[in-house]
Amino acid sequence: MYKSLITLVLTLIYFNCYSQIPQGISYQGVATDRHGNALTEQDISLRITILNSSPQGDIDYSESHLVKTNTFGLFNVVIGQGTSEVNSFENISWTSNEKFLQIEIDIRGGSNYQLLGVTQFLTVPFAFYALKTADSLAAGEGINLENGYIINSSPDQEISLTGTGGTEISGEYPEFTIFTPEAVEIADTSSTNELQELSFEDNTLSISNGNSIKFTNTPPWYLNQETNDVYVDNNNVAIGTNTSDYLLSIEGNTTGLADDRTLLNLRNNSTDFGSMARITMRAGASGNHLRLLHISSSYAQSRYSDFGQVVSNGSGLVLGAFNSKGVIKFETGSDGEFPYERMRIDNTGNVGIGTEQPKAKLEVTDGDIYINDVNKGIIMKSPNGNCFRLTIDNNGEFVKVQIACPN
Template sequence: MRKSLIISLIICFTILVNAQTPHLFNFQFMARDASDNLIVNQDISVRIRILSEHSSGPIVYSETHQTTTNAFGQGTLTIGSGVPDSPGSLSSVNWGSNQYFVQMSIDPSGGSAFQIYGTSQLLSVPYALYAETSGNTSAWQTSGNTGNTATNFIGNIDNTPLNFRVNNMPAGRITSSGQQFFGFQAGENNTATTSTAMGYRALRMNTSGARNTAMGFEALRDNSTGNDNIAFGTMALQTNTTGFENLAIGTDALRFNDTGNRNSALGVGTLYGNSTGSGNIALGYTSLHNNSTGSDNNAVGTFSLRLNSTGSNNVAIGSGSLYFNTIGSYNTATGGLAMYGNVSGIYNSAFGYNALNASASGSYNTALGHDALSLSTTGSNNIGIGFQANVPSATGNNQVRIGNSSISYAGVEVPWTTTSDRRVKTNIHTSPLGLDFIMKLHPVVYSRGSDSSETPEYGFIAQEVETALVTSGISISKGLVSIDDMGFYGLRYTDFIAPLVKSIQEQQKIIEDQRLVIIELLKQHADIINRLEKAEAKTRKP
């Protein structure tokens, strides 16, 4: 007869260890005859012996069974429920002291002429019976499974959660609806479906919130009814209660979110302080860290929009961009440290590293280029285009600067048009500057110090123009002569047109007056000539 034993232990079994119920465990086998044919639908006798220490060790328990194989040659019996044929009982076996082996013998005719069918070590065994001595009432133990996976599994079949404990403390639960919770108090209060939590107290307070996923220490800990949230990382979305459709990846990401919805935080400390703000996106270490109620902000880059509190609809791309912004809204900053110092300014646009860096409360500014408008602080409606393009006054408004002091050429295909409508002008009066002022000017030719080619330029020296203005009784202010915050002078050359026109008019008046005098003198001269001619004629008469 074939001497190998085909055994399939039912690994998922319940061991009852109390005074009223015997010690039992299920045993499954395949029966074959000497020709290796399955013994099907036949009454057979089976003897089970428990051997100690090794496969030929001493018999510690033996019993016999009468059973019937099925159409597949499979037989099932319960060890502990057979007819004992040796002293002792199954309950007297000290499962915790040795290795044990099960020896199976059968008589295909159903008699007592048993032939050993095989011996196999109990790798998955009823050592849970040993729990009787440690005070537990039920347990599972296994060293591995083989055979039919439909029956050899760890779990239950009574539609109740499968719970896990470590040191007798709750450590995990798989519900009958397929939800999985692993970690101390993870999903402890959950009543909803389709949520998963892994980590200490992850999703602990969740009640009816559905389709949530929490991975990490206290991730989504306080969530109660919020749905469709995803939290990966220590304390990610920790205090979220009813907020829904939030995504938090990273330690402390969206940690204090309460009712905010549809936020996405990727990175350590991103949207850390957000409570009710919604529609925010933060990507990068501590980006939007202090945001509380601000909504619809986009921050990409380390420290971007870090201190934002209530500002909304801001876009910050680049490390440190809009770092100090707290209540400012509708700002766009692209580039490292772009709009770094903005606090309350609104509707600003800055593109380039360090662009509009120092502006705290200025609004409606546009900076395009590295360091563009980087010196502006509170000024509004300023435009700076180009590398280090800074307007004359850091606090002034409505200024435009294209390029820096190194620019040597500026061209445009058509003439500039300056608005000059009477309707947009006030304090209109005749210019006091005319010929007298023009005559005080000193036209010069020069080259700029920043121009290595020493290209000649024609114009004036601003300080000399200032002197001409003062001696003409005009106090300088913003206009023809300007002085920036660095003390450098500038001229608005178009403002020379009016004095030049007036000087021509004054000169023309002088010319006209002189013309009239000349005409009168010519008349007088003609009269004198006429009189002289008449006098000469009289003297010539005979």
């Protein structure tokens, strides 16, 4: 699986309104894998499609690109200058309907494209809009349009000022002189006398000219002291309680089946191809992390969509139940109210499948063990240290073959 491209820049190529307008839109992005690691120095294929009216609309134009990422996973393409697959870029009618940009990628540089997503052009690219509408412009009075230039055709026009005072206008176009003989007296010419110093000392906020505010409450601070909604002391934050030995403590006292038993709720309302909500934890200098996440059903890769995950890119994961009677349960499915327990590891290390009280290192209840490979079987070690694999022949008879003991 690979993670979506992170689009960094989508902007029109530089153009001059009165010269030839380039047919292209500069697109820049970073290619990453599902861990967020950049795909560096790698050939990738892109298929870029411009859709009409909606994310599921008809194709106005489609093209493909084969590009190579740099040492940071960065790549650049110009939309409109790839290998055309449907229609031509010059014939896109930017003035009709909304336009949507669809991006697909094959990180191996082939044509097995995966959809990354569809996003709307929030504004029509100005240069292309202008190109389509330039011929429909009409000049008003005193203005001519010649070869793409706007020209003042009546420069010798009268200019007048109305109002009181002694302002005079002299000269001719385009060199006018406007003169006001009467001076305006400004009583306050200082640029600094309004500046004051702000200070905070002994719970008093003061400005240098004497005004001040006294804060009667000293830390700890409360957002609501009566209900202890939020409490802050020594940089520790407590919610639902007035004490915290940690940077953040959240407490509640809900009973029964109340909805507010959820003390911390994280939600990502996005429904795009990369939507997920996650908590990331790091320690030390390595930069490795553990992530607890839930992936949206709209996620681009269906094998992960609507799944929850616990993921580490460090040395591994430890799943433990450290009580002397602790067990680890694996549950799937449900009877509509409670999930079914499918497997457990008890406090002695016995594994039970279909049973809650395994009596051996592996016990399977209400089910079979199926070995599909006819060359595989059960390996057993004899008292003298030799190992044998037990299989069966076509008549169902056991066959034993001596093999090297597994390391």
